[in-house]
Amino acid sequence: MYPRSFHYHRAKSLQEAAAMLAQLGDQAKLLAGGQSLIPLMKLRFANPAHLVDLNFIAGTSYIHSEAGVGEGGYSETGVSEGGVLRFGALTRHAEIENSALAATVPILHDCAAGIADVQIRNRGTIGGSLAEADPSGDWACVLSTLSTEVRCLGASSPERVIPLSEFILDAYTSALQPDELVSEVMVKIPVKGSGGAYLAFKRSAPVYPTASAAVQLTMEGDRCTDVAIALGCVGLTAIKAKDAEAALRGQTLNDKALAAAGEAASAAAEPQDDMRGSADYKRALVGALVKRAIAIAARRAHGEQVEVSHIYA
């Protein structure tokens, strides 16, 4: 199938793109990586009258590290503990996958390297993924375990910075105004002694996961002092599993604590039946994934290098 005909606009700057959105109204869609939009257009499920292409705007694809305020400068990895990683909105998943800077926060690499397949990672962008707010989007799940803010730029409003927890409102619904777009994603670098992992079960590379679990925790010895757990693909948005976090916080990480966290995660999930699996199965699965992600995150928190791959059917 071919998309319905549409007008194509190539923006020269993010400001111009925002202005085009304001001018063209709700019949316009932004084209970033296009990995969700183009298939929907080809199936004619999405039929925008105007496409505003962001791909030719210089300086929108980057990964920068910035020292944290009051922190002691850069470590030998080039990353400032307590500092911030800044991703240009059009930074491709593959650039993050292959970035040594991003790899210093292992959960970011887990996420980027596990998105779909090479072709999709070469096109899809971090900003597009968050703005799309797909319930199955990997970035929204992973970044909600880190302190993440989204910088937004509008045609008529001043630039604003929105915490990720307030940016994604519902399935396919973000806090963006009609003439606003994402310009940058800012992720706070976890403190020393913190480790994370992202694990999904996928039926094949290009499809969204059946369920996924993101865990970022801080260890002191074998005790977990702080933890963030998010569940993907089991609700209308990524779900923060607060009871599962509570089951770990301040606890020694043993089988009992892991089981309690897994059970709490299963209870927090709000999955639906679909071809990826029945709701009951997804609930059971996400608990198991959380337990495994905790175990990997804890090893990483202790400084161990652990390679992680999603589980494929």
Place this chain on the structure above:
Amino acid sequence: MADEKQNGKRWVGASLPRKEESRLLRGLGKFADDIKLREMLYLRFVRSPYAHARIVSVDTSAAEALPGVACVLTGAEIAAQTQPFIEIGPGPAQNIKDYPLAVTRARYQGEPVAAVVADSAALADDAAELVQVEYEALDPVMDAEDALTDKSILHEGAATNQVWNGVWEFGDVEQAFRDAAYVVNIDRMHFHRFSSTPLENNVVIGQWDPKDEHIYYQCNNSFPSFAVQFLSSHLGVPIDRIRVQTADIGGSFGIKITSYPQMAVCALASKKAGGRPVKWVESRSEHMVSSAHGNERTFRKTRVALDRDGVITAIDSHHIDDCGAYPRYEPLGCVIWSQVFPGVYRFKNARIDFTQAVTNKCPVGPNRGYSRMQHLWFLERVVDICAHQIGIPADEMRLKNYVRPEEFPYLTPNGCIYDSGNYPKMLEVGKKLIGWDDWKAKQAAARAEGRLIGIGIGTTLDSGTNNFGQSQIVNPYAPFSGNSQGANCKLDIYGEVVVAVGSCPQGQGHETTAAQVVADVLGIHPDKITVRTGFDTERNVHTGFSGTYASQFAVSGLSAVHGAAQKLKAEMKRLAGHVLETTEDDLEFGSGEQGPEVRAKSTGKSINYWGLANIVNVNSAVLPEEMYDVTLNCRYVWRAPFKVPDKERKYGQLTLTYASQLHIAVMEVDRETFIPKILDYVAVDDCGTVINPPIVEGQVYGATAHGIGAALMESCVYDEVGNMLTSTFSDYIPITAVNMPKVKYGHVCTPSPHSYSGAKGMGEGGAAPIHTISAALQDALYASGVFIHDSFNNADSIFRVLAKKEGGQLAELVKLEKRAQANGATK
């Protein structure tokens, strides 16, 4: 004199790289969608969103008014100018009216209702949205057993949803049950619906030439001889005026056999558009909802009789096949399974009551392993569950029941002749490759830790070269029997050896294997032989059975090529004997300083191929009159030596060769995620004499991947109102390299006495992985009270039977009766 054989060996059997490789790997293949013609139009179907609905009205005016739209076709318009397609089924099935567009009723979601033809594909998509169809929803019938109640009838004319029913009964079934030591009753098993997802979807370019009422197709249909027979009677165009040409094809697996309805629409659209060529390129979603799916089958009330040693003595069962909304190639599947009636097993007594029904789902088509894999899966499930119930290890159970090596050629209860095989040897090779004893020890240790590990065996047959006379078992009036294939071998004017065959390969390497056969006949290098790519009715090579399907090229195709090459060689000998003034016995074939030649051993004089071809083609005044019949352009038709089967008894030789496969899988089900994982995998193959080892091995890997995908990932799912839930690759998950285990390949060779080379047809592979994975999962989960009753098992379905105790519980579905005769077993 150099004979250009490999160190004196024959080319047949050599690991020759494929001649096709260079073209295909460099992107120089020519596929149907690569063809662009002047004035070409593009067709898009308007499809029913309902699984079952009355078509109240079709308004095409807005679409026709769109600039750039050439025409719109409706079902009513087609019905007014054509005959319904041939129905193969007897009785009521003859009253099914199958047109390429729905006329008064849509019978599956995605059924074409109208066709829009425009200057561009995008425009055709736009215009298709403007066709207004008013529907009145009817009750959909989504299950074959429900369909047989006839509460909602799909085809008014037939007045029943039953397409076919027949009973196969051999031996003394009741006596065997009276004598049995054990009787195992299995309430229900189900073989799921899946498809083949070839890389290239269906493509048709059809042109109805108004000046001579001649239709020209360029397409990727994989059984053109069958398609033209259906198209000729449907369109009312003499068969010689329908030209079908194929080039490179990106996979078919049988699914592209039934693209003739779309071919009909393209021709009729071209006719309406004044003869402009009309191209239809199927999208992936269209392919998933409406090309063809594989047959779904339910096995009810199965009874198995066994003696006290665990030898199966009788099977009694009811099989219900679901063929979707229109029979099309069916009900041939109702007899094709009986090519492998007893599978690889020795039991003599059996009664199978076989029924086929229509449902509101996509029509089925012959899908790799067609109709036999469902039956073979059934038999393997029976063997495994009986072994578990009686407590016999899976390998021993098979050795007790396999047809024995000394029994070949083996006559089956229904009159089929298994040409050759050695199943115990395959089991031995498989067990060695996988490290059977090691895995048994590891399994015991893992089970002690609470892990769920299973080891499964699947033994299966790939019957090849059909006797089309079996169609008379489903319909005594069917005008088909036997099998044939045609080939042509010629010396062209400058002495080139050119081969054409009536096959249309889709990746099976026919150009290479045909060249190997001719190379051996003529004693020249395969590179010196040109094999025509694809199929073309106007090459005048084909027969009524020509195409590429049903695991037969190595037998039917290469026998035809061999025959044509021998015919050519005989003519060349006569001619060379005359020119070189010697007897034919004195001649030898090979290559000399001037290329391929024929040489007199006594005098050393020779004539090269150019010299021979020159005399016949452009220098014929020197040709003696007694050689005027020499053309050096030799067509040969190979015929399989079949008789018409006994229709009443359903008895006879239904296929010529029986390749066999034995797979072993070690699997683990994760106790927390329920994900089934293959820990180790072996595929042992026996297709008799191997023409080209890498080509055979490649097809074994392909069939293995296809089967693993079908067993664990690929399922066509409909909801209760007939919405297809797996219409994209987000929901239907074809297997990729990411999901494949490392496959250990083993080979056994029992040459066939039924083919000239000892080769057996192969490629379909009997869906061994489906049987094997079911067996391994059954072994892993038997102790947990689970019966693997379905051929599709993914993490979710295993979760539901294992954790939620749904559906497949052993105690409910399988009952063992142990009789007094069971005491004193000798095992």
